[in-house]
Structure formats: C-alpha cells, structure tokens
Amino acid sequence: MNRTxxxxxxxxxxxxxxxxxxxxxxxxxDLEALAHxxxxxxxxxxxxxxxxxxxxxxxxxxxHGQAKLVKTSPEGKEYIIRLVGEGETFAEAAVFGEIPYPxxxxxxxxCQTLFFPxxxxxxxxxxxxxxxxxxxATLSKLNLHLTKQLEDLSLxxxxxxxxxxxxxxxxxxxxxxxxxxxxxxPTTKTHLxxxxxxxxxxLSRTLARFKTLRVIEVDKGKITILDPAALQRLxxx
Amino acid sequence: MNRTxxxxxxxxxxxxxxxxxxxxxxxxxDLEALAHxxxxxxxxxxxxxxxxxxxxxxxxxxxHGQAKLVKTSPEGKEYIIRLVGEGETFAEAAVFGEIPYPxxxxxxxxCQTLFFPxxxxxxxxxxxxxxxxxxxATLSKLNLHLTKQLEDLSLxxxxxxxxxxxxxxxxxxxxxxxxxxxxxxPTTKTHLxxxxxxxxxxLSRTLARFKTLRVIEVDKGKITILDPAALQRLxxx
DNA sequence: CGGCCTGTTGATGCGACTCAATTCAGGTGG
DNA sequence: CCACCTGAATTGAGTCGCATCAACAGGCCG
Numbered sequence: 001m002n003r004t005x006x007x008x009x010x011x012x013x014x015x016x017x018x019x020x021x022x023x024x025x026x027x028x029x030d031l032e033a034l035a036h037x038x039x040x041x042x043x044x045x046x047x048x049x050x051x052x053x054x055x056x057x058x059x060x061x062x063x064h065g066q067a068k069l070v071k072t073s074p075e076g077k078e079y080i081i082r083l084v085g086e087g088e089t090f091a092e093a094a095v096f097g098e099i100p101y102p103x104x105x106x107x108x109x110x111c112q113t114l115f116f117p118x119x120x121x122x123x124x125x126x127x128x129x130x131x132x133x134x135x136x137a138t139l140s141k142l143n144l145h146l147t148k149q150l151e152d153l154s155l156x157x158x159x160x161x162x163x164x165x166x167x168x169x170x171x172x173x174x175x176x177x178x179x180x181x182x183x184x185x186p187t188t189k190t191h192l193x194x195x196x197x198x199x200x201x202x203l204s205r206t207l208a209r210f211k212t213l214r215v216i217e218v219d220k221g222k223i224t225i226l227d228p229a230a231l232q233r234l235x236x237x
Numbered sequence: 238m239n240r241t242x243x244x245x246x247x248x249x250x251x252x253x254x255x256x257x258x259x260x261x262x263x264x265x266x267d268l269e270a271l272a273h274x275x276x277x278x279x280x281x282x283x284x285x286x287x288x289x290x291x292x293x294x295x296x297x298x299x300x301h302g303q304a305k306l307v308k309t310s311p312e313g314k315e316y317i318i319r320l321v322g323e324g325e326t327f328a329e330a331a332v333f334g335e336i337p338y339p340x341x342x343x344x345x346x347x348c349q350t351l352f353f354p355x356x357x358x359x360x361x362x363x364x365x366x367x368x369x370x371x372x373x374a375t376l377s378k379l380n381l382h383l384t385k386q387l388e389d390l391s392l393x394x395x396x397x398x399x400x401x402x403x404x405x406x407x408x409x410x411x412x413x414x415x416x417x418x419x420x421x422x423p424t425t426k427t428h429l430x431x432x433x434x435x436x437x438x439x440l441s442r443t444l445a446r447f448k449t450l451r452v453i454e455v456d457k458g459k460i461t462i463l464d465p466a467a468l469q470r471l472x473x474x
Numbered sequence: 475c476g477g478c479c480t481g482t483t484g485a486t487g488c489g490a491c492t493c494a495a496t497t498c499a500g501g502t503g504g
Numbered sequence: 505c506c507a508c509c510t511g512a513a514t515t516g517a518g519t520c521g522c523a524t525c526a527a528c529a530g531g532c533c534g
Contacts, residue, residue, distance in 0.1 A: 071384070071387070071388040071391070071392060072392075073392040073393070073474060074473055074474055075474070077392055077523095079387065079388060079391035079392055081384060081387060093376070093377040093380040093381070094377065095377075096370070096373040096374045096376075096377040097373075097374035097377050097378055099377050099378065099381055102380065102381045102384040102385070103384060122370075125369075125370070125373075126366045126370065127366075129363045129364075129366070129369070132362075132366070132369040132370075132373070133333070133359075133362070133363065133369075135373060136333040136334075136362075136369070136372060136373060136376065137333045137334035139330070139333075139373065139376040139377065139380065140330040140331070140332075140333040140334050140336050140376065141334055141336065142380060143330040143339065143376065143379060143380060143383065144330070144336055144339045146380065146383035146384065146387065147308070147318060147339040147340060147383065148339070149387055150308070150316065150318060150383065150386055150387060150390065151308040151316060153387065153390040153391055153434070154308070154316035154390055154434040155308060155309075155310040155314055155316055156310070157521070157522090158521080158522075188479095188480065188481090189480075189481065190479095190480070190481085197390070197391040198522075198523085199522085199523065199524090200480080200481070200482090201481090201482080201483085201522090201523080201524085202521090202522060202523075203481095204481060204482055204483080205482085205483080205522095208482080208483090236311055237310060237311055237312070394489070394490085395489080395490075425511090425512065425513090426512075426513065427511095427512070427513085435490075435491085436490085436491065436492090437512075437513070437514090438490090438491080438492085438513090438514080438515085439489090439490060439491075440513095441513060441514055441515080442490095442514085442515085445514085445515090
C-alpha cells in the first residue's frame with residue numbers, strides 16, 4: 001500500500017460517490033473524474049454553508065452530520081424547507097440556469113461534505129447522459145417533496161402535518177407502519193416545529209394532545225406509535 | 238405548396254416548439270423528431286387534464302388557454318400550485334423517476350396543448366445534451382418557484398403574499414415597477430385566492446384594505462399601482 | 475453553583491376561515 | 505327586451521387555530 005494521502009482521499013471519495021443515488025449507473029471512468037472534481041469541505045456545528053440569494057457556486061453531498069435548508073423572515077422566524085441527512089445531496093437545483101441559492105443552508109451538527117463546483121460539474125454532466133438522467137430524477141423527487149409541503153401548509157393544520165411526519169419517518173426507518181414501532185425526532189423539537197411550519201410551543205401542545213389521545217407514546221426524542229389507524233386519520237386531516 | 242394536412246400540422250408544431258424555452262438551442266433534426274413525437278390534445282374549459290397520484294404518461298406544453306395545477310383537500314378546498322400560461326410547460330417533473338403526477342391539472346379555459354409521451358421523449362433526451370440541460374434549468378426554476386411559495390405560506394400573511402403577487406405581475410408584464418402601471422388579475426378572484434393560499438372573502442377584504450390605504454386602485458379585474466414603495470414594504474411583510 | 479438552552483404550560487390576542495345574506499354580472503330563454 | 509338563473513364578489517358577524525408573551529421546570533456545561 002504505497003499511496004499518498006491524496007490518493008487515499010480519492011479512493012474515499014469514490015467510495016462515497018458510489019453510495020449516492022445521483023451517481024448510480026455512472027461509468028467507472030466518469031466516477032473517477034467526478035471524484036477528482038469533488039472538494040472535501042467541513043462545517044462546524046451552527047455555521048452557515050451558504051446564504052440564500054447568493055450566486056450558486058456548486059452543490060453538496062452531505063457525508064456526515066445533519067444540515068437544514070431554511071428561509072428566514074425579517075423578524076427572524078425560520079421555516080425549514082428540508083432537513084438534510086447523510087448521503088443526501090443539496091442545492092442541486094441552484095446549479096442550473098442563472099439561479100441564486102433559493103434558501104440558506106446551515107450545519108446542525110459538525111458536517112462533512114463533498115462540494116462540486118458548478119462549471120466543471122456541468123461539463124461532466126454534458127458528457128454523461130446517465131448522470132443527467134439521475135439529476136433529472138433527483139430534481140423531480142425534490143419537486144414532489146416541495147409540492148407535498150405546499151399542500152400541507154395550505155390545506156392542513158398542524159396536527160395533520162405532525163401525524164404525516166411521524167408516519168413518514170416510521171415508514172422510512174422500518175419500511176412499514178405498525179403499532180409499537182418507534183422512531184427518532186430530528187435534533188431538537190424546535191427544529192421539527194420549524195420544519196412543520198409552526199413553533200415549538202404549538203408542537204409541544206400537539207404532541208401532548210396525541211399522547212392523551214393514546215395515539216402515540218413520547219419518551220425524550222423517541223416516538224412510539226400506539227394507534228396507526230388513528231394517526232392516518234389525523235394525517236388525512 | 239403541395240402539403241398534406243399532416244405536414245402542415247407538423248410545421249405548426251415545430252413553430253411552436255421553437256418558441257419554448259425548453260427547446261432553445263436544440264438542433265433542427267432533433268426538433269423535427271420532437272415535433273413528430275408531440276400529440277396535439279385539447280381540453281374544454283373546466284375539464285381535467287390529469288389527476289394527482291396517477292402514473293405520469295408524459296408532459297404538456299400549453300399552446301393556448303389557461304390551466305391550473307391544484308391540490309385538493311378531502312373537504313374540497315383547493316390550493317393552486319401554479320397557474321399555467323400560454324407557452325409554458327407543465328408536469329415535466331413527473332416524467333422522470335417513477336413518480337406519479339404530484340398535483341391535478343384542470344383547464345380554466347378551452348385549452349390546446351402539445352403532449353409528449355414519456356418513454357419516447359426520454360429516448361430523445363438521452364440523445365440530446367442540450368435538451369437535457371434545458372430541462373434541468375426548467376426544473377430548477379420550478380424549484381425556485383415552489384421554494385418561494387413555501388416561504389410565503391409559512392412566514393408571510395395574506396397581505397404580504399398579495400402585495401408580492403401584484404409586484405411580480407407588474408414586473409412580468411411591464412418589465413418594471415412604477416406608479417400608475419396596471420396589470421390584470423388571473424381569471425377570477427377566487428382562483429387568485431386559491432393561488433395565494435387563502436379564500437375569496439379574505440382576498441376581497443385585503444384588496445379593499447389596500448384600496449383604502451391608497452396603495453392600489455382596483456377596477457374590475459385590473460389593478461393599478463398607486464404607491465410602489467408601500468407595496469414593497471407590505472410584500473416584505 | 476449559575477448561566478443557558480430546550481421544552482412545557484397558561485393566558486391572551488390577532489389573523490383568517492366559516493357561515494350567511496346581499497349585490498352584481500353574464501348568459502339563457504321566453 | 506326583460507325576467508330569470510347561476511356563479512362571482514362583497515360585506516358582516518361569529519368562531520377557531522395558532523402565534524405571541526410570559527412564567528417556569530429540567531438538563532447540560534463551563
């Protein structure tokens with residue numbers, strides 16, 4: 001094993017890329033080139049990754065940690081567009097067209113990322129139909145997500161949004177929804193509130209109500225589903 | 238001029254495609270093939286174009302008329318995700334990945350459209366990097382729009398949303414914002430209300446308030462800006 | 475220990491939705 | 505041409521969800 005640190009890190013990058021949906025099916029040679037392109041960037045907890053409105057320099061893959069994409073009102077109130085988990089890409093949309101970052105990104109924990117600078121990445125994209133196709137699929141899913149959020153905010157009340165969130169979390173973690181299954185809440189409840197388009201007080205009350213209704217059990221940051229059917233009824237509204 | 242009806246319509250289709258951003262810069266040969274692909278479809282006023290949740294068959298260009306993309310609550314309340322104008326594409330996002338239509342589409346007026354069936358279009362896409370790139374830019378802009386809507390719904394109140402809507406309309410129509418400039422409202426005020434995430438009664442009251450504040454003048458479906466600065470202040474919240 | 479942050483709970487107020495009544499505009503048919 | 509109907513827009517009164525403000529409890533760390 002006579003590798004330099006640079007080569008080691010290149011191998012590490014390639015290993016990461018292979019796990020990302022965006023790069024699935026991409027030829028080995030392309031992957032190699034993309035790994036060369038990717039810059040490792042880290043962000044300590046509570047530091048900004050980029051600001052809304054700034055010209056997009058590129059996009060990111062979150063390797064380790066947790067981040068949020070937020071909109072902030074002049075009064076300082078926050079709405080979390082998306083909670084970014086490990087292995088997910090973010091700010092992809094801002095790379096195309098002459099579009100500024102549509103939201104700000106902030107590290108919720110210490111974050112390790114791979115950064116893809118805009119222009120070189122676009123050159124690769126033009127050369128790889130598979131990559132382009134994956135990127136289109138990624139943007140489409142993002143779209144679907146945003147559309148669902150809009151539906152929630154405009155047509156549903158807080159309890160319905162919370163119920164849906166719990167169900168989706170459970171589905172995501174266990175692949176099914178059943179009585180007795182549990183899932184974790186993201187970081188703090190304040191963040192969850194901002195994600196659901198409300199504030200921590202209201203979330204707290206809503207959780208308490210669910211608890212007295214014997215729909216869920218809450219212990220610290222862990223939620224156990226007691227009555228899946230009732231939850232689904234609540235989620236429909 | 239010895240053309241069959243079929244050829245004539247093919248020429249017409251090509252002419253339309255040339256005007257659409259999605260196809261800008263696409264080679265003539267590709268355009269020809271795409272025109273062959275496109276099926277002309279018409280929808281009478283008040284008829285559905287597709288339903289939310291159904292498997293996506295393809296996407297559309299609106300040639301003539303007006304359409305809405307909507308989410309409907311179980312109780313029948315509507316939220317309009319997007320108002321589609323002439324020359325705009327819609328349902329593009331649903332074509333990639335195995336994603337169902339994220340919202341329903343309905344013709345507000347008699348609509349003439351060009352329909353691109355999914356699989357043949359995807360084959361073309363793989364062969365044309367320019368088309369793929371344009372599609373990515375289109376999806377990105379859509380994304381930006383949805384993100385802004387989310388911000389509005391979660392952080393701003395109705396008056397701010399209305400103010401921003403008026404300003405954007407004016408900017409879109411006149412390219413600038415000035416005292417005295419006027420713009421039209423979309424179809425009915427009920428639709429505008431659904432687009433702003435509220436109901437017609439509230440919109441009516443808000444418009445009335447703006448009028449008494451001497452910020453705008455309302456005549457039928459036409460709005461004249463009296464005080465641009467005040468409007469911008471309102472839009473910020 | 476004494477800050478600080480997160481979370482909970484209560485009291486209050488405001489924005490916006492609901493329901494209902496009325497007016498208005500457009501379209502149809504006698 | 506007018507009477508009639510329908511759907512849209514307006515206005516008022518009442519209600520409700522949720523944000524705001526404030527007080528307080530628990531956990532964490534310097």
